[in-house]
Amino acid sequence: MSWLNFFRTRRDEAAAGSNANLAKDRLQVIISHERVSRTREDFLPKMQQELVAVVTRYVAVDPDKVQVNLERGADLSTLAIEIELPGPKGKLT
Amino acid sequence: MAQVIVVTSGKGGVGKTTSSAAFATGLAQRGKKTVVIDFDVGLRNLDLIMGVERRVVFDIVNVIQGEAKLNQALIRDKRVDGLCILPASQTRDKDALTREGVQGIIEELSKEFDYILCDSPAGIEKGALLALYFADAAVVVTNPEVSSVRDSDRILGVLQSKSKRAEEGKEPVKQHLLLTRYDPARVERGEMLKLDDVLEILAIPLLGVIPESESVLKASNSGNPVILDSESPAGQAYADAVARFLGEEKPHRFIEAEKKKGFFGRLFGGRAA
Numbered sequence: 203m204s205w206l207n208f209f210r211t212r213r214d215e216a217a218a219g220s221n222a223n224l225a226k227d228r229l230q231v232i233i234s235h236e237r238v239s240r241t242r243e244d245f246l247p248k249m250q251q252e253l254v255a256v257v258t259r260y261v262a263v264d265p266d267k268v269q270v271n272l273e274r275g276a277d278l279s280t281l282a283i284e285i286e287l288p289g290p291k292g293k294l295t
Numbered sequence: 296m297a298q299v300i301v302v303t304s305g306k307g308g309v310g311k312t313t314s315s316a317a318f319a320t321g322l323a324q325r326g327k328k329t330v331v332i333d334f335d336v337g338l339r340n341l342d343l344i345m346g347v348e349r350r351v352v353f354d355i356v357n358v359i360q361g362e363a364k365l366n367q368a369l370i371r372d373k374r375v376d377g378l379c380i381l382p383a384s385q386t387r388d389k390d391a392l393t394r395e396g397v398q399g400i401i402e403e404l405s406k407e408f409d410y411i412l413c414d415s416p417a418g419i420e421k422g423a424l425l426a427l428y429f430a431d432a433a434v435v436v437t438n439p440e441v442s443s444v445r446d447s448d449r450i451l452g453v454l455q456s457k458s459k460r461a462e463e464g465k466e467p468v469k470q471h472l473l474l475t476r477y478d479p480a481r482v483e484r485g486e487m488l489k490l491d492d493v494l495e496i497l498a499i500p501l502l503g504v505i506p507e508s509e510s511v512l513k514a515s516n517s518g519n520p521v522i523l524d525s526e527s528p529a530g531q532a533y534a535d536a537v538a539r540f541l542g543e544e545k546p547h548r549f550i551e552a553e554k555k556k557g558f559f560g561r562l563f564g565g566r567a568a
């Protein structure tokens with residue numbers, strides 16, 4: 203029993219190691235992004251405003267219905283901008 | 296109308312963010328629509344503890360300054376339904392947060408959510424005052440340690456004098472004690488303040504005792520609030536605290552040291568899970 207415990211503890215420690223690696227991976231991704239954004243202005247708010255402005259030249263959109271989704275990754279990030287367009291009647295809610 | 300809960304402590308590093316993440320997740324698990332706001336402008340961490348750091352686009356300051364809509368800044372949790380996170384700004388300075396701005400945000404969130412949790416920064420300066428100003432209830436996070444208990448007492452005084460409820464002479468902010476990082480073995484050896492001592496000094500109702508637990512570090516490594524680790528003592532203790540907050544009777548656990556282990560158990564298994 204006690205030796206079983208001994209081995210179990212060792213295995214737990216190995217598992218904790220991979221848990222720490224997970225922490226390191228997450229930190230490397232987020233810190234590299236933060237270092238970049240420290241040196242230049244955050245362009246997302248402005249870009250979003252400009253995009254909405256362009257879209258409103260063609261259709262009446264509710265600025266509330268614009269969703270910006272970002273997923274930062276190590277090698278690439280994805281930015282998804284979702285603009286809900288009004289129905290054919292073009293009515294704003 | 297949503298209930299506004301501030302998670303506060305005065306002293307830094309006692310477990311406010313850990314508790315905010317666990318508590319918000321626990322409320323949402325029980326079907327309450329919950330949003331948790333990071334008030335630590337300049338030093339946001341709640342996003343990491345909640346594991347959503349890669350998805351932050353806009354933050355509370357963008358909303359206050361009109362650069363983004365509130366629902367664009369809210370991050371919807373992918374694990375638990377009805378749970379949202381509103382991140383703090385990492386780059387702007389603290390003055391960007393204004394009382395009027397926060398009031399607007401809380402009023403808007405009130406329409407959609409049942410609970411609004413405010414994860415306070417340490418101290419009793421502007422950020423901490425703003426985090427507690429609109430509170431209906433306070434979870435005062437305390438460690439069984441002299442400076443933490445004293446700071447908790449100070450923050451209780453602030454809640455009683457500087458909150459909106461206090462200023463308007465309304466029913467006072469409901470206070471709850473959450474004693475965290477409690478190590479019953481060290482208490483038994485007389486190395487750490489006892490639960491009863493802390494309760495006697497602070498004299499507010501006890502919401503829960505969260506044991507010192509390795510699972511908290513594991514949880515923060517992986518970005519999963521510890522309450523999702525339902526096997527762990529800390530996760531279970533947080534789940535109990537949430538249940539009590541919602542009015543259930545739950546006996547307090549994890550306040551007694553585990554029964555003595557055998558010789559080999561002590562040699563090889565002396566750590567808390």
Ligand SMILES: Nc1ncnc2c1ncn2[C@@H]1O[C@H](COP(=O)(O)OP(=O)(O)OP(=O)(O)O)[C@@H](O)[C@H]1O
Binds near residue numbers: 529
């Ligand atoms: N029950 C616990 N068992 C073990 N470690 C814990 C426990 N609760 C919190 N910790 C650890 O304590 C540290 C501080 O926790 P946390 O960040 O939640 O505190 P905080 O009060 O939000 O800090 P700050 O004042 O800087 O905002 C973290 O490393 C966390 O992992």
Ligand SMILES: [Mg+2]
Binds near residue numbers: 335340415
């Ligand atoms: Mg914190």
